[in-house]
Amino acid sequence: MPDIAFDHQDPAFVADPYPALRRLQEQAPVFRSERMGAWVVTRHADVRAGFRDPRLSSDRIRPFVAQLQPALKEIVLPLGENLALWAVFNDPPQHTRLRALMGKAFTSRAVESLRPRVAAIVDELLDAMEKKGGELDFHRDFAYPLPATVIADLLGVPRADVDSLKKWSDDLAQFVLTSRANPEKYRRAAAGMAEMTDYFDGFIRRRAAEGGGGDVTSALLAAREHDDRLSHEEIVATALLLLFAGHETTTQLLANGLYWLLRNPDALAELRAGLDDARRVENAVEEMLRFDGPSLSMVRVAAEAFEWHGRRIAKGDRVFLFQSAANRDPRLFPDPDRFDLRRANAGDHLAFGYGIHFCIGAPLARLEAQVAFPRVLRRFPKLALADAHPPWSDSILTRGMLELRVRV
Numbered sequence: 001m002p003d004i005a006f007d008h009q010d011p012a013f014v015a016d017p018y019p020a021l022r023r024l025q026e027q028a029p030v031f032r033s034e035r036m037g038a039w040v041v042t043r044h045a046d047v048r049a050g051f052r053d054p055r056l057s058s059d060r061i062r063p064f065v066a067q068l069q070p071a072l073k074e075i076v077l078p079l080g081e082n083l084a085l086w087a088v089f090n091d092p093p094q095h096t097r098l099r100a101l102m103g104k105a106f107t108s109r110a111v112e113s114l115r116p117r118v119a120a121i122v123d124e125l126l127d128a129m130e131k132k133g134g135e136l137d138f139h140r141d142f143a144y145p146l147p148a149t150v151i152a153d154l155l156g157v158p159r160a161d162v163d164s165l166k167k168w169s170d171d172l173a174q175f176v177l178t179s180r181a182n183p184e185k186y187r188r189a190a191a192g193m194a195e196m197t198d199y200f201d202g203f204i205r206r207r208a209a210e211g212g213g214g215d216v217t218s219a220l221l222a223a224r225e226h227d228d229r230l231s232h233e234e235i236v237a238t239a240l241l242l243l244f245a246g247h248e249t250t251t252q253l254l255a256n257g258l259y260w261l262l263r264n265p266d267a268l269a270e271l272r273a274g275l276d277d278a279r280r281v282e283n284a285v286e287e288m289l290r291f292d293g294p295s296l297s298m299v300r301v302a303a304e305a306f307e308w309h310g311r312r313i314a315k316g317d318r319v320f321l322f323q324s325a326a327n328r329d330p331r332l333f334p335d336p337d338r339f340d341l342r343r344a345n346a347g348d349h350l351a352f353g354y355g356i357h358f359c360i361g362a363p364l365a366r367l368e369a370q371v372a373f374p375r376v377l378r379r380f381p382k383l384a385l386a387d388a389h390p391p392w393s394d395s396i397l398t399r400g401m402l403e404l405r406v407r408v
């Protein structure tokens, strides 16, 4: 096995992870990172197979909490119990029932009916940006509030509460999306989770008492599969999951997508010329998801020992499936480091995962981006980057910027 240097905390990796991931892809497709204490998988075929492999379990919260030192475990236990109810952290058969019931509420019809509302929210945000004028932070002024407002509307949560929910959810993200142990971080995450659970507990009880309502929360309350339904705790957990999964990722799609458009004047000009062509806009969004989408990697835990590319994965080992690497695999995508909005197979990316956990919110995320980009570009014909090297988050799971300064 060649000696390969791989440091996921190196500032060069945080700014641009793709060269290091390509090296692993070529030299060690299943790589043991001692720094991460985990396996790193980078080829498209392997990442896709990993998502479908029942030996790789999604039940990653319980084992993580179980191995913490007693002091940390005590802080995190209630938080862990709540996360363990999220569909995304469960395997079949529990995942199958949660997903089926969630799917009854989160339908493509519910999503499609949001299209005019998404356009209205986009226009409101653009009005505010236009009024400010000059230089602004596209991340804060647009990419963050759009998905947060949309998901709040979808769940039926009052817009006035969105900022509090966002704060609690950001605190929770420190636990779910970053890997470094730190008691203060865990305490804040646990507090955020407790606040959000309290909030949704009350909100869902009121919704249940009132009855009716056309939002996803009411549909979750009404969802039935055979004789089965979601318990109150499961509805609270599912609402939290939708809220959590539904905003930061989409924020990153919007910000990363705009960043690469502005870095690639030819691609930008081509898209500007084709804004009335829905197919071209759709393909452009797929290429944004492929080229530098919000998912760096997803974690699984080996439920049994097995061999992969000659390496021995032990039971209990953590395995990171690097979607970002897979999405630039030259075995599938010719000239993979080119941002090509007309790429024929852009949609073969794994940004939304694959298999049974495939992102249930993909149609909503796509809709938001497909509505947003044409409106942003039409409103600001001279949009340009004010900082060509924005700061990137150092999360090993998500790929996103902390701010994106632009001139309108």
Ligand code: HEM
Pocket: 058, 087, 088, 089, 099, 151, 241, 242, 243, 245, 246, 247, 249, 250, 253, 293, 294, 295, 298, 350, 351, 352, 353, 354, 356, 357, 358, 359, 360, 361, 362, 364, 365
């Ligand atoms: C560009 C934006 C988004 C990206 C890149 C993204 C990515 C993903 C990925 C990779 C998974 C698979 C997780 C796994 O295999 O462990 C996933 C699952 C999920 N996503 Fe998304 N997501 C996005 C937007 C959304 C939105 C808008 C919602 C909801 C409103 C949402 C809700 C969910 C849920 C509930 C799951 C769990 C599905 C399951 O376990 O069966 N996501 N997402």
